[in-house]
Amino acid sequence: MADAVTSFGTYRHLVAAQVRGQLSYRSSFVLNCFGQMLAQCTDLVVILVLFSRVASLGGFGVRDVLLIYSLAGLSFGLADLVVGSIDQLPTFIRTGEFDVVLLRPLGTLAQLAASDFQLRRLGRVITALGVLGYVLSTSDLDWTVARVALLVVTPLAGMVIFSSIFVAASSVCFWFIDSRELANTVTYGGSYFTSYPITVFTGWLRTFLAYVVPGAFVAYYPALVLIGRADPLGAPTWLCSVSPVVALLSALGAATVWRRAVRHYRGTGS
Amino acid sequence: MIEATELSRSFRVTRKSGRRLRRIREEVVAVRSVSFTVEAGEAVGYIGPNGAGKSTTIKMLTGILVPTSGRVRVCGLDPSRQRIDLARRIGVVFGQRSQLWWDLPLAESFQLLRHIYRTPPSDHAERLEECTELLGLKGFLTTPVRQLSLGQRMRGEVTAALLHAPELLVLDEPTIGLDLESKQRLREFLAELNTRRRTTLVLTTHALDDIERLCRRMLVIDRGRVLADGPLERLRVEVGLERTLVVDLERPTAPLRGLAGVVEVRTETDGRRQRLSFQADRTTAAALITAVARQAPIHDVSVVEPEIDDVVRRLYARGPTTAEHPGRFDAPNDVLRAP
Numbered sequence: 128m129a130d131a132v133t134s135f136g137t138y139r140h141l142v143a144a145q146v147r148g149q150l151s152y153r154s155s156f157v158l159n160c161f162g163q164m165l166a167q168c169t170d171l172v173v174i175l176v177l178f179s180r181v182a183s184l185g186g187f188g189v190r191d192v193l194l195i196y197s198l199a200g201l202s203f204g205l206a207d208l209v210v211g212s213i214d215q216l217p218t219f220i221r222t223g224e225f226d227v228v229l230l231r232p233l234g235t236l237a238q239l240a241a242s243d244f245q246l247r248r249l250g251r252v253i254t255a256l257g258v259l260g261y262v263l264s265t266s267d268l269d270w271t272v273a274r275v276a277l278l279v280v281t282p283l284a285g286m287v288i289f290s291s292i293f294v295a296a297s298s299v300c301f302w303f304i305d306s307r308e309l310a311n312t313v314t315y316g317g318s319y320f321t322s323y324p325i326t327v328f329t330g331w332l333r334t335f336l337a338y339v340v341p342g343a344f345v346a347y348y349p350a351l352v353l354i355g356r357a358d359p360l361g362a363p364t365w366l367c368s369v370s371p372v373v374a375l376l377s378a379l380g381a382a383t384v385w386r387r388a389v390r391h392y393r394g395t396g397s
Numbered sequence: 398m399i400e401a402t403e404l405s406r407s408f409r410v411t412r413k414s415g416r417r418l419r420r421i422r423e424e425v426v427a428v429r430s431v432s433f434t435v436e437a438g439e440a441v442g443y444i445g446p447n448g449a450g451k452s453t454t455i456k457m458l459t460g461i462l463v464p465t466s467g468r469v470r471v472c473g474l475d476p477s478r479q480r481i482d483l484a485r486r487i488g489v490v491f492g493q494r495s496q497l498w499w500d501l502p503l504a505e506s507f508q509l510l511r512h513i514y515r516t517p518p519s520d521h522a523e524r525l526e527e528c529t530e531l532l533g534l535k536g537f538l539t540t541p542v543r544q545l546s547l548g549q550r551m552r553g554e555v556t557a558a559l560l561h562a563p564e565l566l567v568l569d570e571p572t573i574g575l576d577l578e579s580k581q582r583l584r585e586f587l588a589e590l591n592t593r594r595r596t597t598l599v600l601t602t603h604a605l606d607d608i609e610r611l612c613r614r615m616l617v618i619d620r621g622r623v624l625a626d627g628p629l630e631r632l633r634v635e636v637g638l639e640r641t642l643v644v645d646l647e648r649p650t651a652p653l654r655g656l657a658g659v660v661e662v663r664t665e666t667d668g669r670r671q672r673l674s675f676q677a678d679r680t681t682a683a684a685l686i687t688a689v690a691r692q693a694p695i696h697d698v699s700v701v702e703p704e705i706d707d708v709v710r711r712l713y714a715r716g717p718t719t720a721e722h723p724g725r726f727d728a729p730n731d732v733l734r735a736p
C-alpha cells in the first residue's frame with residue numbers, strides 16, 4: 128500500500144509522458160474518444176429497445192435500470208482508464224519486456240497501468256456520466272446527505288472492484304500465457320452483468336456474478352439504496368451499503384493473487 | 398556484495414515430439430547449484446557459451462526470476478522478495494533488451510528515470526554530465542531512442558543504469574553486436590567506473606576479449622554449472638590456453654618455426670599471413686613480435702584471444718588435473734566426466 132502511494136508521484140510523470148504523445152495527434156485522439164463513447168452507447172441502445180417492448184425488467188422500470196447501467200458504466204470506465212492497459216500484459220510476458228518492469232523501483236501494477244495509458248478511455252466515462260446526470264435530474268429522488276455520499280463513493284468503489292477483477296483475471300497470464308480470452312470474458316462479462324438488475328439473471332450464474340465476482344456491489348445494491356427500495360431477492364439492507372468494504376477486500380484479494388502470479392514469471396529463453 | 402549458494406533454476410517446457418506430435422513435458426535445468434561470492438569493488442566476468450545459463454543467473458541476481466532452489470543475496474537483500482529496495486541500489490543493462498522509452502528522446506528518458514529513482518536533481522545532473530562527457534552522448538541526446546544506432550543506444554542504456562549511482566552494475570552481454578570502436582569505448586568506460594568510482598561490476602559475455610582488460614576475475618559457466626572461477630591469467634596458465642599472434646608479412650615467407658613459446662604455426666596466402674599460437678606464460682606478444690621481426694619484415698600484427706568454446710572444451714578435457722588445484726578451480730566431477 129505504502130508502495131502504491133509513493134509510486135503515485137512517479138506514475139503521474141509516466142502518464143503525463145504518454146498523454147503528451149497522444150495529444151500531439153489531436154484528430155485521432157478525438158476520433159478514438161468518440162469511438163469509446165459509442166461503445167458505451169450500444170449497451171444503452173439495447174436497454175432502450177428492451178423497454179420499448181416491456182414495461183419492466185426484473186421488476187425494475189427504465190429509470191432504475193438506467194441508473195444501474197450508468198453507475199456500472201462509470202465504474203467500468205474509470206477502472207478501464209486507470210488499469211485498462213493491463214491488457215498489454217500477455218505481450219509484456221511473451222516478449223520478456225516484463226523483465227524491465229521488474230528492474231525498476233516501482234510497483235509492477237503501477238508501471239503496467241502507466242505503460243499504455245489512453246486518455247481516449249475517457250469516452251466511456253463521459254457517456255456514463257451523461258446518462259447518470261439525465262436519470263438523476265429527471266427522477267425525484269429523496270436527497271439525504273447519506274445518499275449524496277453514497278452517490279460519490281459508489282463509482283469509486285465500483286472502480287476498485289472492476290480494477291481488482293481486471294488484475295485478478297490478468298494474473299492468470301503468468302501461468303497460462305494464452306488466457307487473454309478468459310480475462311476478456313470475465314471483464315466484459317462482468318461489465319454486462321453489472322449493468323442490469325441482478326434479478327434478471329437466475330441460478331448459479333447470478334450467485335457467481337453477484338457475490339464471487341462481486342458484481343452486485345458495483346451498481347445494483349447502491350442503486351437500491353439511492354432509489355430507496357428493498358431488494359426483491361431479500362438481501363438485508365446493510366448488505367446494500369457495504370460496497371466500499373467489498374471494494375477493499377477485492378483489492379486485497381487481487382493484490383495477493385498478483386503478487387503470487389509475478390513470482391511465476393519466467394521470462395524468455397535467449 | 399553478491400552471495401549465491403547452490404543457486405538453481407529450472408524451466409518446465411513442453412515440446413511436440415514423435416509422429417503423433419504428442420506434447421512432452423520436461424525440465425530444462427538452466428542453472429544448477431551455482432555458488433560464488435563477489436566482494437564490493439570487484440569486476441567479475443561471467444562467461445560461457447550461448448545457453449550456458451548466464452542470463453538466467455543474472456535474472457536471479459536482479460530479482461526478475463525466483464530461484465527454484467538455493468539462496469541468493471545481493472547487497473544483503475533477497476532479490477525477488479526485496480525487489481524494489483534492491484532496484485534502487487543496483488544498475489542493470491541488458492544488451493538485448495532496452496530499458497529506455499522507445500518514442501522519447503534520450504534526454505527525456507533520463508528525466509523520467511530521475512523521477513522513478515527519485516534522485517536529487519543536482520546529483521542527477523552531475524552524473525548525467527559525467528556520462529555525457531565520458532560516453533560522448535552530446536550529439537544524440539535529443540534523438541528519439543528508436544532512431545539511435547545500436548552503439549549509441551548502448552551508451553544510453555549504460556548511462557540510464559548509472560544515474561542513480563548504483564553500488565553494483567550488472568551487464569548482460571553489453572557488447573553484443575557492437576562495432577569494435579564502441580566495444581572498446583564501453584570497456585574503457587566500465588574499467589574507469591570500477592577503478593575510480595569503485596562500482597562493483599558483473600558482466601556476462603561469450604567473448605573473452607571483453608574480460609581481458611576489464612575483469613580481474615572470471616567465472617566460466619557451461620550447461621548451468623560453474624566450471625572455473627579465478628583470475629583470467631591463472632586460468633590461461635592452468636588450462637594452457639594459447640593466444641594467437643597473427644602476423645601479416647611484407648612478402649611470402651616459409652613458416653616461422655622454432656620461436657620460443659610457439660606451439661603451432663599455420664600459414665595463409667603463401668605464408669604472407671602466419672598464425673602463431675603461443676602460450677602466454679612462456680612468452681609475450683611483444684617478445685614474439687620482436688623475434689618475428691628479426692626473421693622477416695612485418696606489415697601488420699594482431700593478437701587473437703581464444704574462443705570461449707575452446708576454454709570450455711579444455712576445462713572439460715583437463716579432467717584429473719583439477720585435483721591438484723583445489724579451491725577456486727574445482728569443477729564438479731560429473732561434469733568432468735561428461736563429454
Ligand SMILES: Nc1ncnc2c1ncn2[C@@H]1O[C@H](COP(=O)(O)OP(=O)(O)O)[C@@H](O)[C@H]1O
Binds near residue numbers: 409
Ligand atoms: N523462460 C525460459 N523458458 C524456457 N527455457 C528457458 C527460459 N529461459 C532460459 N531457458 C533455457 O535455459 C538455458 C539457459 O539460458 P540462458 O540463461 O539464457 O543462457 P545464456 O544467457 O548463457 O545464453 C537455455 O537452455 C535456455 O533455453
Ligand SMILES: [Mg+2]
Binds near residue numbers: 452
Ligand atoms: Mg544470455
